[in-house]
Amino acid sequence: MSLHFEHIDLHGRPHLRLTAADGARADVSLHGAQVTSWQPADGRERLYVSPLASHAPGKAIRGGIPVVFPQFAGRGTMIKHGFARLLDWQFRGIEYDVGSGPAAAFELRDDAATHAHWPSRFQARLHVVLDPACIEVGLEIRNVDDAPFAFTAALHTYLRVDDLMEASLHGLETARYLDSARAEAHMPATGDAVRFGTETDRIYPDAVAPLTLRDGSGVVQITARHFRDTVVWNPGPELAASTADLGAGEHRHFVCVESGTVIEPVTLAPGENWSGVQRLRALPGSA
């Protein structure tokens, strides 16, 4: 399938608008190479971006698909979730030899801004592919340093739901998890789908089984390759209300289902590459 692109300005910041032959569309901000909109051919928006999101340089955009690199959350000495989501990436054009189809390619290389956080020399690339009813986002990290480095990473996907109370996430029934809302308490498998309402903040180690998010009127399937862990996050009412770029009631509109390698860091020797891919497939509500 062909992939058309145009440079557009949204929120006063440069974005790429990608359009596939079937009419599917995605917007990607160069700020963080963050996908901020995905509408499959049915025209229904499947990602959530907060109405109060900041798009200012140096701030994280609340929503879409933030790229978390080189550190997940506070699991290290760096700023939370690393710097990749805070910096401007470059659009490198459409590439045909990565991903499952023509891919829009974005790049971030180390420079003085990244060295302020992390001394390592790296090349990060993000590719975005639109297939019928699917978006595929791949993150590739290359060590261009002369010493090894280690990192954690995630695609921190905010999936839009019509009504959080109707939402359920399937595929993690037999997986144990760390409860990040309770000091990473080790929790056994629940045997049930994940449902939402209060703060939910879980890391499922070694669990990337195909997942299905249902919200009553829509279904999204989430699959991942080369990521080891899944993170599930919804702030719940209190945290949403006290978060400046969310606001009261906003937690009802999304569930974050994050494909990541967040527990065991990846170590790359000089010249080595790593890549992780998350693929979302939108289905009608009855599927």
Ligand SMILES: O=P(O)(O)OC[C@H]1O[C@H](O)[C@H](O)[C@@H](O)[C@@H]1O
């Ligand atoms: O507010 P942010 O820095 O974007 O982080 C948002 C959330 O990201 C992840 O899902 C973490 O597990 C949460 O603990 C965190 O609150």
